[in-house]
Structure formats: structure tokens, C-alpha cells
Amino acid sequence: MASLRRRSLDLPFSFAWHSVLFQHQRNDSIMEPITSKLPIVLLAGPTAVGKTRLALRLAARLEAEIVNADSMQIYRHMNIGTAKPSPEERSRVPHHLLDVVDPHEPFDAATYLTLARPVIHDLHRRGKIPLVVGGTGLYMKVLTQGICPAPPTDPELRRRLKAAEAQKGLGALHEELLQVDPLCGERIHPHDRQRIHRALEVYHLTGTPLSRWQERHLFRETVHESLKIFFFREREELYGRIDRRVDIMMEEGFLEEVQKLLQAGYGPELHSMKSLGYRQLVRCLRGEWTLEKAVAEIQKETRRYAKRQFTWFRGDPQFQWFHAGEEEKVLAWVERLAKA
Numbered sequence: 277m278a279s280l281r282r283r284s285l286d287l288p289f290s291f292a293w294h295s296v297l298f299q300h301q302r303n304d305s306i307m308e309p310i311t312s313k314l315p316i317v318l319l320a321g322p323t324a325v326g327k328t329r330l331a332l333r334l335a336a337r338l339e340a341e342i343v344n345a346d347s348m349q350i351y352r353h354m355n356i357g358t359a360k361p362s363p364e365e366r367s368r369v370p371h372h373l374l375d376v377v378d379p380h381e382p383f384d385a386a387t388y389l390t391l392a393r394p395v396i397h398d399l400h401r402r403g404k405i406p407l408v409v410g411g412t413g414l415y416m417k418v419l420t421q422g423i424c425p426a427p428p429t430d431p432e433l434r435r436r437l438k439a440a441e442a443q444k445g446l447g448a449l450h451e452e453l454l455q456v457d458p459l460c461g462e463r464i465h466p467h468d469r470q471r472i473h474r475a476l477e478v479y480h481l482t483g484t485p486l487s488r489w490q491e492r493h494l495f496r497e498t499v500h501e502s503l504k505i506f507f508f509r510e511r512e513e514l515y516g517r518i519d520r521r522v523d524i525m526m527e528e529g530f531l532e533e534v535q536k537l538l539q540a541g542y543g544p545e546l547h548s549m550k551s552l553g554y555r556q557l558v559r560c561l562r563g564e565w566t567l568e569k570a571v572a573e574i575q576k577e578t579r580r581y582a583k584r585q586f587t588w589f590r591g592d593p594q595f596q597w598f599h600a601g602e603e604e605k606v607l608a609w610v611e612r613l614a615k616a
Contacts (some may be wrong), residue, residue, distance in 0.1 A: 315614055316396060316406040316500045318345075318416050320589055321507035322582035324566045326600055328361055331409040335369040338405050338614055341396055344373040345410030345419070348551055350388070352378050353537060356530045357553040359521070379537060381546040384474070385418045387427070392419055396500065405614055409465060413588040420502045424489050427481050429474075437473045449476060457590055470547050502614055506595040506608060514582060516569035519575045522553075526571060529586055530558055 315429045319334065321327050335342055348358040352375045361371060372395045377383050392408075396419070399406045410415060441449055449472050454461035460475040478486040478566065509517070534557040542549055553574050560570035589595050598606045 282323075306534060314400050314403070314405055314616070316408055316420070316502045317610055318420070318502055318504045318595075318613060319407060319409045320345075320413065320416060320505065320585075320595065321508065322509075322514060322585040323411055324516060324582070325411055325509055326517075326522045327411070327507055328365060329373060330360075330603055330606065331407060332369055333603065333607060334610060335407050337611055338407065339421055340405040340407040341370040341372065341399055343392060343406050343408045344371065344389075344397075345408045345412055345415040347383075347388075347410075347412040347415065348548070349410070350357050350375050350376050350383055351548050352377065353540070353542075354533070354548065354554070356533045357527050357551075357557075359525070362540060373387055379542045380546055382429075382547070384470070385414050386423055388415050389418045407426050411585050413585070415594070416504075417592070419503075420500050424486075427478060430477060430481060433477050433480060434473065437476060441473075443467070444449060446472065447463035449473070452476065454478075457487050460485065469550070473526060502594075504592070504595040505595045505610065506589045507606070508586070508597060509600045515579050517576045518582060521577045522571060522578065525553070525615060531560070531567070537560055552581055 295333055317334065317338070317340065319331055331342055334340065342361075346358065348354065349360050350373060351358065360374060366374070373388075373391060376391060392415075394523045396406050408419065410416070437449070444467055447466060450461065450464070450466045451470055453464065453475055456479050457475055460471075464471045464475060466472075475486045478484070478489065482489075487531070508514075530553065534554055537549065537554075538544070538558070538561065544550070544555070549555065549558060556565070556570045556577070559565045560567050565573070598609075
């Protein structure tokens with residue numbers, strides 16, 4: 277079945293490619309660990325929990341600098357919907373890895389690691405503790421434990437996958453993924469275009485499912501010694517904060533931000549524009565939904581996203597969980613261990 281599907285998509289397949297690409301990836305700088313006596317501090321938590329406030333307090337206490345680990349705040353021109361720190365907040369503490377690519381540019385965990393490693397190295401060189409803040413668990417995982425050495429992207433294969441999607445639909449690609457890599461197929465949402473394409477790309481380039489590559493790696497490396505904090509609130513309180521924050525975003529001009537992005541040529545087919553909040557407001561601007569419905573959908577989907585964040589971080593036992601009412605306890609715990 278797998279070979280038939282490869283032929284039907286007219287995709288290249290070669291173990292020679294696997295050999296060359298794997299060697300390229302092994303030689304890449306993202307595979308080289310950086311050693312330092314200083315730790316990095318990771319501050320994670322669900323959306324709207326209050327990470328920014330705590331991060332600013334921690335940074336001031338530790339004389340640290342903040343490194344973004346939010347997969348949407350890396351985009352330029354996407355400010356309100358991504359809840360980026362305000363200019364005033366950014367003036368108080370140096371921030372890194374905000375506004376690094378335009379909305380049409382591809383960005384993944386490997387790219388993040390390539391950009392983050394030199395930042396961490398420079399901070400350690402200057403005697404600064406990096407404070408990594410965000411809700412994208414995968415970014416934090418690769419930063420502290422390395423990345424699965426799967427092959428890099430192949431532009432021609434990506435083009436053919438896009439053509440196959442245009443012809444057959446994303447659902448057909450997800451069905452193919454379930455056939456050739458059931459583990460990844462079950463984990464990846466049927467609408468997650470980027471991850472579906474990546475998993476199929478790895479399979480067609482190497483003949484080995486991405487899940488197998490991940491099993492071999494198992495994130496056994498310890499690239500950086502780290503202190504890991506997960507900041508949380510009770511569900512009802514968090515959901516109320518999410519709903520209020522979406523309302524505030526709308527008051528601050530979220531709809532106008534999406535409209536400007538569309539007018540600038542950033543179309544709804546882009547991965548960035550399919551993200552939470554942006555895709556709902558695109559439908560509103562197209563006349564498919566009322567504004568009221570779009571806002572309600574953003575609030576509902578953000579609550580679901582927060583639930584998935586809880587699930588992800590529960591999977592890492594190294595994270596110490598602190599309730600949002602324990603800010604002073606967090607500050608004391610981190611200060612004691614970071615400066616030990």
C-alpha cells in the first residue's frame with residue numbers, strides 16, 4: 277500500500293538521499309551542545325495564565341534576558357493576536373526571538389533551535405541567565421534535549437506535496453500518513469498541514485516513518501542544564517481569563533490587524549494565517565461568519581488549546597508546577613537554584 281501511494285503522488289524515494297541528508301543534518305550547528313555552568317530557566321504555561329508578568333519579575337530578580345518560545349510571536353506584523361509583550365514591557369527587559377520572520381516564511385522547531393542556540397551561547401558568555409518563556413512545548417524540548425536528526429526539508433518534495441493536496445485535499449494526505457506512519461497520523465490533527473507535510477516528507481525521503489526517527493532519538497541528550505517551571509491556574513479561572521483576553525484583543529484592533537495582513541498579501545493559505553484567532557477572523561472578513569460568531573469560536577478554540585498545553589507539559593516530569601498565586605514562591609525557588 278505504501279509503495280502504491282508513493283507512486284500515485286510521484287514522489288522521490290531514495291536511501292541514498294537518506295545517507296546524504298542525514299550526514300548534512302549531523303554536521304549542522306544545531307546538533308552541537310553548548311556547555312555552561314549557568315542554567316537556563318524555562319517558564320511555561322497555558323495561554324493567558326500570566327507568564328509575561330511573572331517573566332518580567334523573574335528577569336529583574338535574576339538580571340536575566342528573555343528568550344521567546346512562542347511559535348506565533350516569531351512572526352512580524354502579528355502582534356495583537358499573538359499577545360506579544362508590549363513595547364513598554366520589552367523596554368524593561370531585553371527580549372530575543374520576537375519578530376524574526378515574516379508571515380509567509382516557513383518556520384519550524386529546527387529553525388527555532390538554529391536561531392536560539394547562538395542567543396543562549398551569547399547570554400551565557402556575558403554571564404546572563406536565559407529566561408525562556410512561552411507555551412510552545414516542542415521549542416523548549418529541542419532547546420534543552422536536542423532535536424530528532426531527521427533529514428532537512430526538500431523544496432521539490434514540498435512542492436509536490438502541495439500539488440497533491442491541491443488535487444486530492446489535505447484529508448487524503450492525512451489518510452496516507454495514517455497508512456505509512458500510524459503513530460504520527462494519530463498524533464497529528466487532520467487540519468495540521470505543516471506537520472502532515474513534514475511527516476510525509478520524512479517518510480518519502482528516507483523510507484522510515486518520522487515516528488521511528490523520534491523513537492530512536494528519544495530526546496536523551498541534555499544540551500542545557502535547566503530549571504523548568506509550569507505556571508497554572510484552575511480551569512474556570514483560566515477560561516475566564518481567556519475569554520476576557522480575546523475581548524481585549526478585539527478592542528485593541530485584532531480584526532484590523534488581520535485585515536491589514538490580508539491587504540499586504542499574506543493570504544489565508546499561509547500557515548501563520550491559519551493559526552488560532554487569525555483563521556476565524558479571516559472567515560469573518562470574508563463574510564462567512566458574523567463577528568460575534570468569530571469571537572466565540574476564538575474563545576472556544578483557545579480554551580481547547582490551553583487544555584492541550586496542560587497535556588503536553590504533564591508529559592515532562594522535570595517541570596515544577598506552581599499555581600499563579602505562588603509568584604513569590606516561584607521567585608524564591610528559581611533564585612535559590614539558579615544562583616547555587
